Amino acid sequence: MTFNYQAAFQKALGEVHAEGRYRVFADLERDCGRFPQAIIHKDDGSTQEITVWCSNDYLGMGQHEAVLSAMKNAIDHVGAGAGGTRNIAGTTHYHVLLEKELADLHEKEAALLFTSGYIANEATLTTLAKLLPGVVILSDELNHASMIQGIRGGRGPKMIWRHNDVEHLEELLAQLPEDQPKIVAFESVYSMDGDIAPIEEICRVAKKYGAFTYLDEVHGVGLYGLRGGGVAQRDGVLDMVDCVEGTLGKAIGVMGGYIAGSAELVDAIRSFASSFIFTTALSPVLVAGALQSVRILKEAQSMRDEHQARAAHLKMALEEKGLPVMPSESHIVPVFVGDPVHCKAISDRLLNEFGVYVQPINYPTVPKGTERLRFSPTPLHTEEHVEHLVDALDALWAECKLARGELPTDRIAAQ
Ligand SMILES: *Cc1c(COP(=O)(O)O)cnc(C)c1O
Numbered sequence: 001m002t003f004n005y006q007a008a009f010q011k012a013l014g015e016v017h018a019e020g021r022y023r024v025f026a027d028l029e030r031d032c033g034r035f036p037q038a039i040i041h042k043d044d045g046s047t048q049e050i051t052v053w054c055s056n057d058y059l060g061m062g063q064h065e066a067v068l069s070a071m072k073n074a075i076d077h078v079g080a081g082a083g084g085t086r087n088i089a090g091t092t093h094y095h096v097l098l099e100k101e102l103a104d105l106h107e108k109e110a111a112l113l114f115t116s117g118y119i120a121n122e123a124t125l126t127t128l129a130k131l132l133p134g135v136v137i138l139s140d141e142l143n144h145a146s147m148i149q150g151i152r153g154g155r156g157p158k159m160i161w162r163h164n165d166v167e168h169l170e171e172l173l174a175q176l177p178e179d180q181p182k183i184v185a186f187e188s189v190y191s192m193d194g195d196i197a198p199i200e201e202i203c204r205v206a207k208k209y210g211a212f213t214y215l216d217e218v219h220g221v222g223l224y225g226l227r228g229g230g231v232a233q234r235d236g237v238l239d240m241v242d243c244v245e246g247t248l249g250k251a252i253g254v255m256g257g258y259i260a261g262s263a264e265l266v267d268a269i270r271s272f273a274s275s276f277i278f279t280t281a282l283s284p285v286l287v288a289g290a291l292q293s294v295r296i297l298k299e300a301q302s303m304r305d306e307h308q309a310r311a312a313h314l315k316m317a318l319e320e321k322g323l324p325v326m327p328s329e330s331h332i333v334p335v336f337v338g339d340p341v342h343c344k345a346i347s348d349r350l351l352n353e354f355g356v357y358v359q360p361i362n363y364p365t366v367p368k369g370t371e372r373l374r375f376s377p378t379p380l381h382t383e384e385h386v387e388h389l390v391d392a393l394d395a396l397w398a399e400c401k402l403a404r405g406e407l408p409t410d411r412i413a414a415q
Contacts, residue, residue: 020340021362028052028357032068035060035380040357050351051385053358053375056191058223058331059303060380061253061293071254074288082281086270090281098291102258105221105229105294106244110266114275115282117218117247117257121146122153123273124245124259125214128183129154131268132212135181138172140164140197142190144216151185163190166201173209182211188231189219192366192374194328199232203240214243222251223304223331228297248290252297256282256290306379307331310386314377317390322404323397326372333375334361335393336407343371346396354392 016022027041028050036052061067074094084090095113102111114120125147129135137151137158151158161169169184176182184206186197199215206213217230225233230246232238243265248256259269270276297303311331318325324336337343343360350356361374377386397404 020344026357032063035063036378048355050355050357053356053389055376056250057253058251058376058378059307060378061251064253064293064296066296067253067289067293070292071285071289074285078284080285081283084280085278086281087277092284094284094287094291095281098287101291101294103260105227105298106260107229107238108244108260109263111258111260112266112270113282114257115279117245117249118146119275120245120257120259121216122150123275124243124269125150125185126153127269127273129156131272132181135183136176137183137185138169140186143185143187147185147216164195164197166198166205169202170205173205173211178210182209183214184211185214187216189330191219191332192334192361193326194330194332194334196231196329199235200237203237207240212242213240215241216245218247218250221246222297223307226301228300228304252290252293254290254293255286303379310377310379310381314375314386317386321390321394323393324404324407326407331376333377335373335375337371337373338369340371342400342402343373346400347373349396350392356389356392
C-alpha cells in the first residue's frame with residue numbers, strides 16, 4: 001500500500017481541532033474611510049457590520065487619504081508590479097526614496113527593504129550568522145517566530161535569555177570568550193503581552209561584552225519616539241542599537257519590511273541574503289504608499305498621543321469592571337482568559353451578538369494556559385466603541401462565570 005497523504009493531513013488537523021485551537025479566518029471587507037468599521041461575510045452567505053478591535057493598522061494609516069492617493073498616483077505613473085528582483089530591473093525610484101526615508105527615521109546610515117517584516121528578520125539573522133564566523137545569538141525567550149526561524153536558519157549556536165531579564169543576559173554573555181562575535185536579539189514592544197523591553201539596559205550590557213544589538217521594532221515603529229522612530233528613539237538610545245528591524249504592514253498601514261543600520265551592515269545583507277536577492281521586489285505601489293505614510297508619521301505626534309490616550313482609556317474602563325486586563329505598558333490591551341475553548345467561544349459571541357471582532361489568541365502564538373483576547377485600540381475608536389466593547393465583555397464574563405480581578409500571575413510568569 002502506498003502512503004496516504006490526505007490521511008496524514010487529516011490527522012494533523014484533527015489534533016489542532018481536539019485542542020480547540022483550529023484557526024478560522026474572518027472573511028472581512030474593510031470599509032474604506034470608515035475604519036474601524038468593516039463587513040464580515042459569514043458561512044451562511046449573510047453579512048454583518050462589525051467593529052474591528054484587533055487590527056495592527058494601529059493608526060488607520062491603511063485608509064489615510066494621502067497614502068491612498070500616493071498609491072493611486074504610483075499605479076498610474078509606473079504600473080502595478082516591480083517586474084523583477086532588485087538586481088534585475090526591480091529597483092524603482094520609490095524603493096530608493098523609501099530606503100533613505102527609513103534610514104533617516106531610525107537615525108541610521110542606510111536601510112534595506114524586504115517583502116515583509118518576517119522575511120526581514122529571517123533573512124537578516126540567517127545572513128548575520130553566516131557572515132560572522134563562530135557567532136552566538138542570544139535571543140529573548142519571547143522573540144517572534146520570524147527571529148527564531150532566522151536564528152535556526154543560521155545553524156549557529158544560540159542562547160535563550162529569560163524574557164526582558166538583563167541579569168540573566170549578562171550571566172550568559174559573561175560565559176563567552178571576549179573575542180567571540182555575539183548578537184543580542186530582542187523586541188521593543190512584545191505584542192502579545194504589551195510589555196516593553198528595557199532597551200537601554202540591554203544595550204549597555206551587550207556593549208560591555210562587545211555584542212552586536214538587533215532590535216525588532218515592528219510594534220514600535222510609527223507609534224513611539226518624537227518622529228515615530230520607535231521605542232529606542234523615545235528612549236534616546238538608537239545609537240546603541242546596531243540593527244533596527246521594522247514592518248511597513250502595521251502602523252505604517254501598507255506591506256513590507258526593512259532593516260536599518262550602518263552602511264556596511266546594510267550592504268552586506270543586500271549582497272548575501274538569499275531571501276532578499278532571489279525574490280521580486282515589493283510593488284512600487286506599496287512602496288509609494290509606505291513612503292507617504294512614513295513622511296506623515298514623522299510629523300504625527302498628536303496622533304501618537306491620541307493613540308496612547310485611547311489605550312489608557314480602554315484599560316481603565318476594563319479595570320473598572322474588574323475584567324482581567326494583563327499588565328501592559330503599551331498600546332496593546334490583552335484580556336486574560338486562560339483556556340482555548342473559552343477564548344474561542346467568547347470571541348465568537350462577541351462577533352455574533354455584539355458586532356465586536358477580536359481574534360482569540362491561542363497556542364502556539366502564546367503558551368498554553370495563557371490564552372487571551374488582544375485588543376488594539378486606535379485613535380479612530382470612539383468613546384462609544386469603547387463603551388460598547390466593555391459592556392459586551394462585562395455581560396459575557398458574567399454569563400460565562402469567568403474570573404475577574406486578580407490575574408493568575410503564576411501562569412503568566414511561567415511563560
Ligand atoms: C508581525 C511581526 C513581524 C512580521 O512582520 P510582517 O511585516 O507582518 O511580516 C515581525 N516581528 C514581530 C514582533 C511581529 O509582530
